[in-house]
Amino acid sequence: MRIGSLTIPTPLFLSPLAGYTNLPFRLVVREVGGVGLCTTDLVNARSLIEKNPKAFKLIETNTADTPLAVQLFGSVPEEMRDAAQFLESQGVASVDINMGCPVKKVVKIGGGSAMMTELDKTSALVRGMVNAVKIPITAKMRLGWDDNNLTAPDLARALEDVGVAAIFVHGRTREQGFGGTVNLSGIRKVVEAVKSIPVIGNGDVITPQAAKMMFDQTGCAGVSIGRGAFYDPWIFKRTNHLLVNKEVSPEPSFTERVRVMCRHFNLMVEVFGEDLGCRMFRKVAPWYAKRFGPANLFSKQVVQVSTSAQFAEILQNYIHWRQQFLDEQGELLTRFAMPEMVASFMREPDSASTTRSQIPVPRGPVEVW
Numbered sequence: 001m002r003i004g005s006l007t008i009p010t011p012l013f014l015s016p017l018a019g020y021t022n023l024p025f026r027l028v029v030r031e032v033g034g035v036g037l038c039t040t041d042l043v044n045a046r047s048l049i050e051k052n053p054k055a056f057k058l059i060e061t062n063t064a065d066t067p068l069a070v071q072l073f074g075s076v077p078e079e080m081r082d083a084a085q086f087l088e089s090q091g092v093a094s095v096d097i098n099m100g101c102p103v104k105k106v107v108k109i110g111g112g113s114a115m116m117t118e119l120d121k122t123s124a125l126v127r128g129m130v131n132a133v134k135i136p137i138t139a140k141m142r143l144g145w146d147d148n149n150l151t152a153p154d155l156a157r158a159l160e161d162v163g164v165a166a167i168f169v170h171g172r173t174r175e176q177g178f179g180g181t182v183n184l185s186g187i188r189k190v191v192e193a194v195k196s197i198p199v200i201g202n203g204d205v206i207t208p209q210a211a212k213m214m215f216d217q218t219g220c221a222g223v224s225i226g227r228g229a230f231y232d233p234w235i236f237k238r239t240n241h242l243l244v245n246k247e248v249s250p251e252p253s254f255t256e257r258v259r260v261m262c263r264h265f266n267l268m269v270e271v272f273g274e275d276l277g278c279r280m281f282r283k284v285a286p287w288y289a290k291r292f293g294p295a296n297l298f299s300k301q302v303v304q305v306s307t308s309a310q311f312a313e314i315l316q317n318y319i320h321w322r323q324q325f326l327d328e329q330g331e332l333l334t335r336f337a338m339p340e341m342v343a344s345f346m347r348e349p350d351s352a353s354t355t356r357s358q359i360p361v362p363r364g365p366v367e368v369w
């Protein structure tokens, strides 16, 4: 598929997840396969042009990490323009603008979802960026501020007019936070509002079948996945398989999940050093464990990991402990098998469970997304 001048191999995207979509995770997802374009965590435009080391760490990349989009937030047109130019000079494939972040520190300076309420100002800022670089500029938004202000279709159209190459839309309002159901018809309205640029749907896609349904019911050109990729870095590969071969491939085995988790751990240590890498991995490992079957022991111990040797020991202990739940073939006994995951928009209307409890929102530097 194409995003402006950029051709990407599949219509599947890794959504930015502040605190998580760092270089190690992006490399893991790329190695597993199926993803078309990965995006960094959001980066403050001003910090980037001031060469703040933290901002530079967020855009750390390597040759295996392509094509890469960097997401910027900010509300000062000159800063956003200069940051986009700088990213272009660094070889970044595209720049995404955060227009959906409901976090106070972003909204209070006029960035994130505040941008959605001020169409003219936002269009001018975006035009300045589009005119300053050759790489595609994209925008990521929610459906609107609240149900009475579903501004995304108008905003998407206005942004297309000033040259944005694609729109990413999370099918919820700012007011909704992460509650309730992703609104596929809301995404469809955005698809219908633009003339020719791709609209990429986002929100609660946790299975290949959910991605397919989002494509089918919204007419979107691509699907972007955030938390679903955390449960399951295989989701892109399996979704691509479903789209191309029209069949659902099996879920990865426990051995494969462990292999990829270890690769992720090693990359974290490589990129962030043993101490910080281990500490950061404390919030990553429990996501892998959610699909391991019984994993209390592992989840409890891994949140205290401090060294690579300790990680290896925790894992070995766990693999040994887990044997009690296996049959003679080494598969989880049926009564311990993991229930299938179901996206909010695929659930029966009378289902009692809430989205939030089904797909937890990970804690991180940003508390409420």
Ligand SMILES: Cc1cc2nc3c(=O)[nH]c(=O)nc-3n(C[C@H](O)[C@H](O)[C@H](O)COP(=O)(O)O)c2cc1C
Binding pocket: 015, 016, 017, 018, 019, 040, 041, 042, 071, 098, 099, 100, 101, 140, 170, 202, 203, 204, 205, 224, 225, 226, 227, 228, 361, 362, 363, 364, 366, 369
């Ligand atoms: C911990 C966390 C961090 C996030 N960080 C960002 C971010 O930096 N920029 C952004 O545009 N969206 C961010 N989001 C929103 C996601 O990109 C995505 O739109 C949202 O989680 C819905 O998609 P999902 O259900 O596939 O996760 C974040 C969400 C979470 C849970």
